Amino acid sequence: MTWLGWRLQRTETIVALGIVALLSALLVPTGINMWDAYNHGGLGACLGANPGFSCGNRIGNFRAQFQSLSDLANWFTLVPGVIGVLLAAPFVADLENGTYRLAWTQSITRGRWVFTKLGLSLLAALLAGGALTLLFDWWRGPTAHLDGRLDTGIYDSTGTVMLGYTLFALGLAIALGVLWRRSAASLVVAFIGYFATRILVDYKLREHLVSPLTATWKGAQQPAFLNDARILSLRATIHGHEVLSGGGGGFIGGTGKVGAAPGLKNAIFHAVYQPNSHYWPLQLTETALFAGVALLLIAFAAWRVLRTD
Numbered sequence: 001m002t003w004l005g006w007r008l009q010r011t012e013t014i015v016a017l018g019i020v021a022l023l024s025a026l027l028v029p030t031g032i033n034m035w036d037a038y039n040h041g042g043l044g045a046c047l048g049a050n051p052g053f054s055c056g057n058r059i060g061n062f063r064a065q066f067q068s069l070s071d072l073a074n075w076f077t078l079v080p081g082v083i084g085v086l087l088a089a090p091f092v093a094d095l096e097n098g099t100y101r102l103a104w105t106q107s108i109t110r111g112r113w114v115f116t117k118l119g120l121s122l123l124a125a126l127l128a129g130g131a132l133t134l135l136f137d138w139w140r141g142p143t144a145h146l147d148g149r150l151d152t153g154i155y156d157s158t159g160t161v162m163l164g165y166t167l168f169a170l171g172l173a174i175a176l177g178v179l180w181r182r183s184a185a186s187l188v189v190a191f192i193g194y195f196a197t198r199i200l201v202d203y204k205l206r207e208h209l210v211s212p213l214t215a216t217w218k219g220a221q222q223p224a225f226l227n228d229a230r231i232l233s234l235r236a237t238i239h240g241h242e243v244l245s246g247g248g249g250g251f252i253g254g255t256g257k258v259g260a261a262p263g264l265k266n267a268i269f270h271a272v273y274q275p276n277s278h279y280w281p282l283q284l285t286e287t288a289l290f291a292g293v294a295l296l297l298i299a300f301a302a303w304r305v306l307r308t309d
Helices: 002-040 043-047 055-097 100-104 110-139 141-147 152-156 161-180 183-209 276-308
Strands: 213-218 230-238 241-246 268-274
Touching: 002 043, 002 055, 002 110, 002 141, 043 055, 043 141, 055 110, 055 141, 055 152, 055 161, 055 183, 110 141, 110 161, 110 276, 141 152, 152 276, 161 183, 161 276, 183 276
Parallel strands: none
Antiparallel strands: 213 268, 230 241, 230 268
16 A cells, blocks of 8 residues: 555655755755855854954845845745645545545555555655755855844744645645545645735734743844844833834844934833744744644544545
């Protein structure tokens, strides 16, 4: 059954690995260029407590050189969704076409068929998600040093969250496929659901996964410990009167940094922020959230097939 399951799964698995290979063909050469520019430009020295006067120009030149590519790469965080729904296709197609019933008449039990098929899909998703994680962790390295790991595009494509994203897309597609028995509709709706969920988590939920910290300071120049932080909200008061209020960029858009604010030299600033030290707690919590929901969806799909077919 394992060999048969692999034969039915291998086309989608090869396509998924091909997607990873195409991304590698784009990102490896550009990543080498970025690391060369970062190292030869001495940008690592600019991250110290007393950077030289030329650091601003060198960092600005680096960002200008690679900004368009970084903006394009932000869209690559949709790739786990594509791979996840792609790897669910063989399981859903079997249900739609009814070919699983033939397998059940060949001395293969329902449980063995379900767990083998789902196990192979899970294994392929983990391999593809792991490959994406390793690739993007390396490629994002220079910009992560300069902008901090909590910058939106960097956070979404490094750490462990890509594994969670891939598993969630897989689980959602499988669950919808079990309910509808229509491959095309299930996969399309699953990807839309993946995209919508990602937006919801990025905009509304992520900042609450780990309790943020607060900071208060006087003057428009932010404290050094906020340089790599993500500022979720910011307000300023002068003699008890609020003169500035709003978000600080959060996890979506912006840099999350206050910078100089002319005319507010005597203001008292109050910020709510996620420090750089919360990177791994946020990553692991978000990964567990997506992976946990994925496993529940897959368990529901297995139960549904075993009980109703």
